[in-house]
Amino acid sequence: MSFIYKTYPRLCVVAASLLLSVFSGCISSKEDEEHGEHVIPAHKPADFVVAVDILHSRIHSSLETEESVLELRDIIGWLPELAAQTDLAKDEWDRVHEVSRTLANVAWKNGAVTTDEIEREIDRLRVLADRAAEIDQYNSFETKDGDNV
Template sequence: MIPTKLHAAFRRRLPLLASLLLAAGCHGTRVEESEHHTPAHKPADFPAAVDRLLALHVEILNGRPRANDSLDVFTEAHDVVRWLPELAADSDLGEEPWNIVYATAQRLEAILTEVRSPHVDDRSNAYLNYETELGQHQRALIEIKQKFPAASPLSSDQSL
């Protein structure tokens, strides 16, 4: 898979590299404006992200495998955790609770990175080893989420 990707990327670049070296023009093509893509699994705001994280936690506990072509549950959880500080910053949340979100997200990311590392055979078991700590972090996030209607009367920008 990877060599094919590499090969395709190289082939795509080859004409340009050659034209750079030969200083020859190649102005026939029109280059389309690239879109700024937001991943489909990115939650709209911080409360949605916390809800999604809890749902993913339950999914991992249940252990039901996803379809092959869909995103791995641990990868999705890792992504959502990475987005937590940004989503929380996109609200009226004060600095003190935001710092808690930031610290929690960093710790959760470390746990998920560990769980997703190649040397781990059984990811679900590795994840469950952190269950007590995960529970503490989830409670902290839920507590902050509950402040949201008061902290952010307009909610975040995605819900406009």
């Protein structure tokens, strides 16, 4: 037999496996695309300081719809995550987490909720938010263009 007839089956196997590996990497299922997307809700605050401000204003405003109550619960749930993105010390983050858990356990109902306990918890968050802003300001520096880095 000639050389071509001996190598042809091997060459076909190599070519087929190359084509298969190239095309399998380019094809993805719809399930993978949906799983890969990460949608950030419009009501998610940009950072911890903004979250505390929004939380304060929402608690003192009317919680008339179920959607507004759910958004408030979301913001409360995001507090530890947003605080973790700051340079707060661990014990300060622990306080944010504790306040978040306390506020999450409040039976939020339609209508403004302002009890003394909630006010104390919001005040604790405000102190921590001020501290986070102070630390972040200290840890950033201004470039020649005037941008903070």
